[in-house]
Amino acid sequence: MSSIIEVQEEIIKEFSVFTDWVDKYSYIIELGRNLEKMPEELKTEENLIRGCQSKVWLSAEYKNGKLYFKADSDALVTKGLISLLIKIFSGKTPKEILDSNLYFIEKIGLSNHLSPTRSNGLLAMIDKIKAYALIHSQSENKN
DSSP states (O other): OOOHHHHHHHHHHHHHTOOSHHHHHHHHHHHHHTSOOOOGGGOOTTTBOTTOSSOEEEEEEEETTEEEEEEEESSHHHHHHHHHHHHHHTTBOHHHHHHOOOOHHHHTTHHHHSOHHHHHHHHHHHHHHHHHHHHHHHHHHHO
């Protein structure tokens, strides 16, 4: 399985083929359309991410020392953004997630092209992923 850095490098490479932001947004929307469907029973208040303008649900399953994420959103761009985060973080240990440095957002130019509300939403998604990692890292340390 690829490391968080390797996956980010892969994403940067994928985005480098696009010369303008219309194409990049189209690609993000396509990623959202291709995101694995989240079971309806996981679309709960508890899994709803606060701070996003659109509705975004994120659930985490902890299995064999790793976190696996499922997500959905009612907005395609947001769904594409969460799919990028899932690609990076799903299947990683809580420690890997907590120790990670997300630089792909800056490298692909996303930080300059997201509206303030989308940027806040993206940060809220990252915070929720790291919160799940923190919870599970603490439970690991107790054992």
